[in-house]
Amino acid sequence: MNLFELTKQLMSVPSVSGDEEAVGFFLRDHLVSLGWNVELQPVSEDQNNVIATLNGTPRVWFSTHMDTVPPFIPPTEDDEKIYGRGACDAKGIIAAQITAAERLRKEGIEDIGLLYTVEEERASTGAKAANLHPLAAKCEYMINGEPTDNDLAIGSKGSFRFKIKTHGKAAHSAYPEEGDSAIETLLDILQDIRSTKFPEDEFFGETTVNIGTIDGGLALNVIPPNAEAGFLVRLATKREPIEKALENIVRGRGEIEVLSCSEPVKMVAVDGFPQKVVRFTTDIPHLPNWKNPLLLGPGSILVAHTKDEFVLKSDLEKAVDLYCSLVRKLLTT
Template identity: 25%
Template sequence: MDKLKFELNKIKNDINSFSKELIRIKSFTGYEKDAAELVKQKMIKLGYDKVKIDDYGNVLGIIGNGKTKVLYDAHLDIVEAKDEKEWDFPPFSGEIYNGILHGRGSVDTKSSVVSMIYAGYLIKKLNLCPDKTIYISTSIMEEDFDGELLYRVLKENNLYDLKYVVIGEPSDLKIGLGHRGRAMYKIITNGISAHGSAPEKGDNAIYKMVKILERIENKQKEFDKIEGEKGSIVVSDIKARTASLNAVPDMCTIYIDRRLALGETKEKINKEMESFIEGIDATYELYEAKGKSYTGKDVILNVFLPAWEILENDYLTRTASKTYKELFNKETTLFKLPFATNGFATNGEFKIPTIVFGPGNLKLAHMKNEKCSLEDIYKTISFYAFLAKNY
C-alpha cells in the first residue's frame, strides 16, 4: 500500500493535467471521437499492453494476460450544458480551483475514466495482478443507450467469463449494489381529421388520450404509497399530428418513462400498458431508441432494461468492502443507485458480478456547476487498483 501511495503521489500532476484536458472536450453522445483518441494515446503512453478502438468507437485498454479477467468501465459521453453562462466556471474549461475539478462530465463520468486509466497504470507498474487480465473500457453513448455499447464491447471481445465488473459512476465513494431498471413505451391514439370550424365531423386523437393520461397519473399515485424499492412512471413527452392549427388532430403520441423495481418483467409491464388503453382506440409499443456512433455505425436499443442487484454477501461485495476499509480505515456504505448505468450490460444477460463505484456526488450529475474533488479521484484510483489485487 505504501508503494502505491508513493507512485500515486508521483503522478498526481499528470492526473490533474489529463483530467483538465478531457473535460475540455465536448464529447456529447455520438461525438466522442476526440475524447476516445485522447484516451487511446494516454493508455499507450502509460504502457498498456494493448489498446484498441472498436468499430463503434469504444476504447479498450488491456493489461496483463492472466486467466482471471476483470473489467472496469466508465463512459466518455456527456450531456450538454445549455446554461453555460450561469456556471461559476465555464463548463468546458476544466478549471481546477482549491483542489476541485470543475466542468461538464467531471462527475458523470470523466473522473471515473481518469481513475480507471491510472489505476491500470499502477496495476502494471507495481505488478499488483500477475495472475489477471485487466480490461479498462471507456465506452460511448451511455447517456442515450444505457449499457448497449458496453454490451457490444463484451460480445466483440468474448468477455463472457469476467470474474467481476466495476462501473464507474458518481457514488460519493460508496459501493453501489445495483439499481432500478428502465423501460420506455409509446402509446398512440388515432382519430379523424376535420376542419377546426366543424370539429363534430372529426374524431380528436388528443381527447382520446386524456383518459389514458389520467390512468397513468393514478398509477404513479399508487407507487407513491409504497415504501421501499418500487417502480415509477411518468409521461415524458407528448406529440400530436394535425393538418394545421385549425384542424382536428388525427394522431396523438405519448412517451412513457417506466422505472422498474427488481423482478418486474416485460410481461407484467405489457399488461400494465394494456390496462391504460383498455376501452380506448389506442395501441402501445416498446420504444426503440436509434442513433449513430461517431464512427458511423447504427445503434439500436429496445428500451426494456430490467433492474439488477448484487447481494451483500457476494464475494465481490465482501472483497470491495474489505478493500475500502484497508485503504481508508473506515467501513463503507452499501446502497442502490437511483439512476441507470452500464451495469445493465454486465449484470443483465451475462450475470457478471458488478458493483458501481466512482468519485463525485451523484446529485451533481447533469447539473449546473458539476464538479469533483481531486482527492476523491486519487482515492478512487487506489480503490480500483487494490480491488483488482485483493480479488
C-alpha cells in the same frame, strides 16, 4: 499526468454521444505511453470502444463510458472542485480508474483491464459490442463506474422507454361532433397512468414514470387526428408486469411502441463498503458476458447531466483508494 490533470484533459476533448472518436484516440495514446496494450474495438464507422490490458487476460476490469450528454462544457476548477461536462459523468471516473490501475501496477498487480465504451448515454451500442468481445469470457469482476457518491451500488433500477400513440379523426374545430380528438384520448390515458400505482420491489424500491414528451395536433382550428407521448419508466421490477399494467390502462385507446428496455440488476456486495441501490441505469445490463458487476464512482448523479456538473477533488482521490482496495479484495477472494 496526475489525477486532476488527466480528468481535465479528458474533459477538454468534447465527446457528446456519437462523437467519441477523438477522446478514444486520446485515451489510446495516453495508455500506450504508460505501457498498456490498447485495442480500439469498432462500434460504428467513427465510434470505437477502448480496451486496454497489461498482461494476457485480466480477471478484474474497470469500465465506464467515454460519451457525455450535450452540451459540451469545458473544464474549470477551484481548490476544491473540477467543474464542467464529464467531471463526474464519467471522465473523472476514467481518470480515477486509470490512476488506481497504475497504483496497483506499482504494487505488482497486473491482472487488470480497462474498458471504455461509447454511446452509454443513448442506446449502449458500445456496451452491446463490448459484450461480444472474447476477453469477456475471462472476466471475473467488472467494476463499472458511474457517480454513486463513492458508495458501492448493489442494485440499479431498470429503464423502460416507450411511446403511446393515439389516433382520432380530423374535423373543423367548429364542428367537433364530426371529429375525434386524439389529444383528448391521449390526455385520458395520461391521467389514468398518473393515478396508477405500479408494482414496487422490496430491494429496488418504487417504479416511477416520467412523461417526458408530448406531441400532437395540426392547428388550433382542427380537431387533432394524431397525438403521442414519450415515457421513461424507472423499473423496480421486471418489465413484464409493468407492460401488462400499461396494456390494461390503454385498453385499445392507443398503441404502445417500445423503444428500449434495461431490466433492473443486482450487483456484487463487498463487506466493508457502504452500500445502496441507485435509481439510474448503466451499461451493466448490456454487459452480461462480463461476469459479476460492481458499481462505484465519485461524484453525484444529481449534478450529472446538468450545467452545474462538478466533482470534488477529494472524492476523486477517495475513489482511487476505493478502487484499489476493491481490486485487492476481489483478487484475493
